[in-house]
Amino acid sequence: MTTETDAVLVRAMATGDRGALARAFDRYAATLTRYTWALADDRQDVEEVVQDAFLTLWQRSPTLELPADTVLPWLLVVCRNLAFNAGRKRTKHRADELPETLATPSDHGEAAETLRWVRAEIAALPELDRRICELCLLEGHSYAEAAELLGLSVGAVTQRVSxxxxRLKKVVMHDEH
Known part of the structure; x- marks a missing residue:
């Protein structure tokens, strides 16, 4: 069985292959959900952001070019922008401070640059917290998997991720990028 690359999935979506979208969803939904929980407090918002990110991927697939092997950074930026917009709708008093719209990234390079702030914040964490965030928020491991890999209890991982x-949410809400 050959592993289908993200570039192949995106090209298939561009031709209308709904199965390719389903495979991309299966590949990245858990990671995007974990990441979006760092940005949104409400379960409904998290679900909507993840669904809308995949809808955006579907819509942009004909013009999306991936210079790297993964669409994940692009999807993470889409989630960030969608979550930011959802938060803006709920928080009327902040509406005047925020840009009118946030565009989705036009390519993988822009997405990677936009995620610079996330990686910088995670890199600044103490080593154990940094590793937990990398495993759970960026790589998509479950709390139980991270706990096993790091020799910790699931409760300890859960507490540190929370x-x-x-902390990341505060950075997102005050990010000037």
Whole structure:
């Protein structure tokens, strides 16, 4: 069985292959959901952001070019922008401070640059917290998997992820990029 690359999936979506979208969803939905929880407090918002990110991928697939092997950074930026917009709708008093719209990234390079702030924040964490965030928020491992890999309890991982989500959310809400 050969592993289908993200570039192949995107090209298939561009030709109308709904199965390719389903395979991309299966590949990245869990990671995007974990990441979006760092940006949104409400379960409904998280679900909508993830669904809308895949809808955006479907819509942009005919023009999307991936200079790297993965569409994940692009999807993460889409989630960030969608979550930011959802938060803006809920928080009327902040509406005047925020840009009118946030565009989705036009290519993988732009997405990687936009995620610079996320990686910088994670890199600044103490080593154990940094590794937990990399495993759970960026690589898509479950808390149980991260706990096993790091020799910690699931509760310890859960607590550290929760604390660092709050920190990342503050950065997202005050990000000037």
């Amino acid at each position: 604390r660092n989500r709050r």
